[in-house]
Amino acid sequence: MEINKDNWLTLEDGTKMNYVQAGTGRPILMIHGWTGNSSSYEMFAEPLVHAGYRFIAPNMRGSKPTEHSKYVPATIMQNADDIHYFIQQLGLKDVVLAGHSQGGQNIMMYLSKYGCDNLHSVVLIDTTPANHQAPGFIKEYDDYTVATGYKECGMIAEDLVGYFSGFFRSAFPDASEEELRAFAEKNLEGQWLDETLTLYASAIILDARNFVDKMTVPLGYFYAKEGVLIRPQVNEWFAERIKDYTSYPFPTSSHGFFTEPEHIGSFTEKLLEFLKK
Numbered sequence: 492m493e494i495n496k497d498n499w500l501t502l503e504d505g506t507k508m509n510y511v512q513a514g515t516g517r518p519i520l521m522i523h524g525w526t527g528n529s530s531s532y533e534m535f536a537e538p539l540v541h542a543g544y545r546f547i548a549p550n551m552r553g554s555k556p557t558e559h560s561k562y563v564p565a566t567i568m569q570n571a572d573d574i575h576y577f578i579q580q581l582g583l584k585d586v587v588l589a590g591h592s593q594g595g596q597n598i599m600m601y602l603s604k605y606g607c608d609n610l611h612s613v614v615l616i617d618t619t620p621a622n623h624q625a626p627g628f629i630k631e632y633d634d635y636t637v638a639t640g641y642k643e644c645g646m647i648a649e650d651l652v653g654y655f656s657g658f659f660r661s662a663f664p665d666a667s668e669e670e671l672r673a674f675a676e677k678n679l680e681g682q683w684l685d686e687t688l689t690l691y692a693s694a695i696i697l698d699a700r701n702f703v704d705k706m707t708v709p710l711g712y713f714y715a716k717e718g719v720l721i722r723p724q725v726n727e728w729f730a731e732r733i734k735d736y737t738s739y740p741f742p743t744s745s746h747g748f749f750t751e752p753e754h755i756g757s758f759t760e761k762l763l764e765f766l767k768k
Contacts, residue, residue, distance in 0.1 A: 492537045500580055502573055505561040510549035514540030518583045521548045524592030525690055526682050528554040538759050549577060553686035565686035566693035571600035578609055589614035599699035606705040613710045617721045617746055620699040629724045640695030648688055652676055703732040711765040713739045720746040737765055
């Protein structure tokens with residue numbers, strides 16, 4: 492099956508966004524995470540198309556080949572507006588909106604601003620509506636203040652490759668430091684690095700918790716149960732506040748479990764199970 496990768500949409504500020512797509516039927520719009528791109532989901536295009544879905548995956552601001560933003564900064568808040576514009580311009584209806592990590596944060600911010608009009612369901616993958624210490628949120632985030640986040644952002648700016656080589660160590664524990672740095676450098680070649688930092692900075696202050704008040708469609712949450720990066724208690728927070736909610740824990744996975752060979756098949760099976768509900 493061939494994926495059409497040469498699709499372009501001019502956003503409201505004149506930035507040209509690239510997206511990939513395949514198939515027909517109900518659209519499933521898959522939003523990648525921080526420093527990811529549309530290829531994060533391409534392995535799922537074939538099973539989704541065979542199941543009757545139209546697979547669509549945009550390269551969000553900060554990720555090439557989408558252009559560097561023309562006039563507005565690359566932030567989670569702006570990405571939420573871009574998702575809204577994207578859905579409108581392509582005339583999408585009855586959309587399954589799916590996102591991993593910061594992609595899920597983009598979606599929660601979108602939901603908090605625009606609600607569930609035109610949506611069929613929502614899929615969130617190992618993500619959180621607030622990274623930082625926030626009143627009434629889970630206590631496991633109490634030690635991560637906004638000040639801590641900005642300090643971390645400064646460290647990332649000083650050595651982006653070093654940060655990512657450390658980040659990938661949990662997924663590749665047997666790799667050498669040289670191998671991890673090479674992998675990080677390769678990954679960052681597909682990013683606009685200044686926008687990588689503005690996206691991270693926006694995540695530090697993100698608070699999209701009020702998205703739960705706008706949920707009128709089913710939500711499925713897929714997560715790494717051991718909390719490699721995102722606290723598993725986020726699942727409990729969602730479950731207490733969302734009426735039509737289903738969770739899918741992956742006990743032995745890393746943050747990027749849906750791309751790991753031992754979890755791809757199970758993730759695909761459970762995703763299709765949720766979509767058929």
